[in-house]
Amino acid sequence: MIVCPNCNHQNPDGAVQCEACYTPLPATTQCPNCGTTVQADASFCGQCGFNLKTPEPESQVATAVSSPVSESDPDRLPDLLTIDPLVSPDPLVEPPPPTSPEPVAEPMLLPPVPIAESTPVSSATQLQNQSGRLLHLQTNVVIELPQGLPVVHIGKPNDRIPPDIDVSGFPNSEIVSRIHADIRADGDAYYIEDVGSSNGTYINNVPLLLGNRHRLRPGDRIALGKGDKVSFLFQMS
Template sequence: MIVCPNCNHQNPDGAAQCEACYTPLPATTACPNCGAPVQTDATFCGQCGSNLRPSSPGEVGASTGLDPFPGVPDLMAPDPLVAPDPLVASPQSSMPSSSPDVSAPVAPVPATVVSQPPAQEQASVTPPAASSSTPPASAATSGSSKTQLQQQNARLLHVQTDTMIELPAQLSVIHIGKPNDQIPPDIDVSGFPNSEIVSRIHADIRVEGDAFYIEDVGSANGTYINHNPLPSGNRHRLRTGDRIGLGKGDKMTFLFQLS
């Protein structure tokens, strides 16, 4: 996966731009040790841990036994440090100090007792009663839980025949194409007009949380989003009103809808 440097979204390998914010993604290359895809500016391979940067001259010299910097004289050893002179006690140090003797006992300071006011004189603050118009907490919690459980329903509207197709809610990957022996389609378009331009394994719609992504899986005539070709290996996040074209010529067209 390629992590977007702008929004940290994980994109599939080989993607040229972020599918979430459309930021251009850094170029990738293959690890010379294991062949895993890595970014060109990476220092280590995330798959095998191999060092992707060339060794420094010092490391080359250490491994080969050669001087990495020929012609440069060795540094001279510094002179030894001079030992400091011993400290001599001054005559004033023998004179008695005028400061008070800290070892003399100090009279204890009596503790100050702060008397507490009588209990009956303390003002009691009574919190205001809750308004009867405020809904109970349990009702608010149940209402929010019901809101969180609601799921979006996605549909495809076939433009040429005005036919509505509901996307299966229980599938995380929805295959679009025509009947075949390898990957049977979840959305069969063989009954629509001009279905001959659609490959048997044409495109997939992937569901990730509340987001829907479409990608071309190697079709012969390509997949188009809002009349723009979708490169193979890239994904497009679908939004309400997006126009999906299976094949060239806008002959097999669907409108993506959410409710």
Template sequence: MIVCPNCTHQNPDGAVQCEACYTPLPATMGCPNCGSTVQVDASFCGQCGFNLSAIGTQAASSAVQPPPPVPVSSPSGVPSLIPPDPLVPPDPIVGVPPVPNSIAASAAPSPDVPVPPPPVPVTKQPVAPSEGGAAPAQPRAAGPSTQLQQAKVQLLHVQTNTPVELPQSLSVIHIGKPNDRIPPDVDVSGFPDSEIVSRIHADIRVEGDSFYIEDVGSSNGTYINNAPLPMGNRHRLRHGDRVALGKGDKVTFLFQLS
């Protein structure tokens, strides 16, 4: 059975979308190392820690490369092109004949007629504001562009009221305790009752502006709003969701967006 990450409806194996809310269901596969059910896009197996991304790398390297294109040779027997005729330079421009003296004399101004002086350029002076009136509006200088602030995402530890900010540079955020295989991005070893949390417990995946959480094979399970999250399924986190790592609601976080 595949549990819908949106409404927790149980769907039959092989289903593509949820029968209740029509949400696309995550595709799963078997781990080639231990046979546990994991998602197709998972990087590591939550049960045995097997590196699943190495399978895609080997498959990509073994893909058959397409054959290089065969050069097409020009057919023989094609006659060579006839070179074009050389360009003929244009004829030189003949000079303009001089203007007769009679026409030039008639066009010249008479000495008895006064010539008006050239116009004096007028410079606009700034207009002073009238008494009791407002000054003319001046163009406002363009200021620096406003920078968009990124949304702050954090997990608030309920038992100690301690916020844990999630890193914004990662697409997969590992939650657990220090280990030799997958170091956690969110270390919960310093919180009370952290012994119920597995070293490799859960992952939060970032896809655009959405956040999904999935259990990667923990010993005591992961609970979303007091409901168990089956291993291999994922749940889309919303502001205020309650995430409990392990049974008994002893290590609990609230997912917050601000």
């Protein structure tokens, strides 16, 4: 199905314009990994997460190596370098005859000095990964994204997929679907996608089409539903 970016009407695959509002529909193609229908300009497959923008391998360029061959006679070997003769070594000088050794005073033995044990210092540096959070713009409430979850579900309580971030307590939450959007964590990167909400998901006032993923960057404005009534600001901490 192709979702209309204007009215969210679900149109059959292959449709050129929306059946409800006659808005031109974006071009679609199939994911080469799972065969799901996705938009032609999508970066990731909404079904299996396959990267649709894999770069083509660069061509290898052969490097020619020139050989030192004479231009006049290719079979002629290059002339050898002339090596200077070795310098004759200096004559050996006999050492002087040994003399009687002078008496040497015995060294004084000092008590051993205790050495303080040093505490080993670990050179390993603890690296702290950045974590994401959402600032609710209507109430200034900060929601930390749960750590250790590959997928964070956003919505309201339901019997199918309980939300990891419950927005039912925020004002105007009636425009948010029970299963609205997902945020996926990949290392220090976060991606958001709409999972079939009724009123849509908007990134910086641009509708996020079903099946597309958007990589979140600090300062991105996320609106759940139309009218920017339930919106968040993505931040990194």
